[in-house]
Amino acid sequence: DIQMTQSPSTLSASVGDRVTITCRASQSISSWLAWYQQKPGKAPKVLIYKASSLERGVPSRFSGSGSGTEFSLTISSLQPDDFATYHCQQYISYPWTFGQGTKVEI
Amino acid sequence: VQLVESGGGLVKPGGSLRLSCAASGFTFTTYTMNWVRQAPGKGLEWVSSISSTSTYIYYAGSVKGRFTISRDNAKNSLYLQMNSLRGEDTAVYYCARDGTAIPSNWFDPWGQGTLVTVSS
Numbered sequence: 001d002i003q004m005t006q007s008p009s010t011l012s013a014s015v016g017d018r019v020t021i022t023c024r025a026s027q028s029i030s031s032w033l034a035w036y037q038q039k040p041g042k043a044p045k046v047l048i049y050k051a052s053s054l055e056r057g058v059p060s061r062f063s064g065s066g067s068g069t070e071f072s073l074t075i076s077s078l079q080p081d082d083f084a085t086y087h088c089q090q091y092i093s094y095p096w097t098f099g100q101g102t103k104v105e106i
Numbered sequence: 107v108q109l110v111e112s113g114g115g116l117v118k119p120g121g122s123l124r125l126s127c128a129a130s131g132f133t134f135t136t137y138t139m140n141w142v143r144q145a146p147g148k149g150l151e152w153v154s155s156i157s158s159t160s161t162y163i164y165y166a167g168s169v170k171g172r173f174t175i176s177r178d179n180a181k182n183s184l185y186l187q188m189n190s191l192r193g194e195d196t197a198v199y200y201c202a203r204d205g206t207a208i209p210s211n212w213f214d215p216w217g218q219g220t221l222v223t224v225s226s
Contacts, residue, residue: 001167034205034212036150043200043216044150055205055214087150091211095166096152 002026002090006099013104019075021102023088028068032092035064035073038101039084047086048073078104107131107215109201114220121191121224127184127201127217134182138162138204140213141175141186143197143222153199154186157209168194191224198222 003026013019023033031051036044046055048064051071061076075082083106088099113125127139141153154175155164163175174187184201198221202213 032211036213043219044213045216046205046212046214049205049210049212089150089152089212094155094164096155096211098150098152100149 001095002029002093002097004088004090004097004099006086006088006102008102009100010103010105012106013078014106015078015080017078019078019082019104021073021086021088021104023066023071023073023099025069025071025090029090029092031067032090033064033066033071034089034091035062036087036089037082037084038087044087075104107203109203109215109217111199111201111217111220114199114222116223116225117191118226119192119224122187122189123191123222125186125188125199125201125220125222129182129184129201129203132203133207135179136207138209138211139177139184140202140204141184142200142202142213142216143195144200144219145194145197148197151197156184158207188222191222193224196222196224 005024033051035048038044052064063074085101085103108130110128140155156175172190176185198219200219201217204210205212205214
């Protein structure tokens with residue numbers, strides 16, 4: 001199975017900050033990576049797919065980059081609605097696997 | 107687009123439970139569907155996927171042989187039959203659609219989830 005490791009596990013930031021979350025795969029996954037946002041008690045919502053493609057309706061302050069084994073999700077200017085947990089997911093091969101999550105808190 | 111799960115609850119170890127997911131607002135018959143779970147306070151874990159015509163079915167190793175995914179395209183419904191349940195199966199179970207009709211293998215949208223608790 002491909003292991004996905006996110007860092008940091010928790011990130012403290014302020015409104016307006018530029019925030020970057022990293023996701024590393026245990027082997028190359030090309031660009032087959034998605035990012036999700038999850039708020040407490042709610043289902044995840046996709047933000048980015050294929051490493052850098054922004055899902056329709058997602059604010060442009062979110063961006064994704066990377067390929068191979070190293071990926072990042074960047075929020076250019078953190079907004080109050082962005083305080084949440086973020087998950088990465090590889091989908092190059094079964095079983096699809098997720099990172100452990102990164103909680104962005106105030 | 108809406109996905110609504112049901113069927114969760116409290117079950118004893120070794121017991122069985124059947125989850126359902128009712129889909130609406132899209133052409134259910136053209137999408138791969140998935141189950142993903144999240145144990146309390148933990149990350150997301152993919153459980154199972156089923157292609158649009160049920161030709162292709164995949165399971166996580168942790169549930170293979172105990173869980174069975176199925177779908178009824180006439181009823182726009184997805185199911186997960188869970189047998190021989192264990193404490194580590196305790197989680198919120200989400201039904202999730204593939205992001206695109208061409209199998210995308212990323213998930214959007216997701217249902218609200220249904221809680222399964224395995225405890226004596």
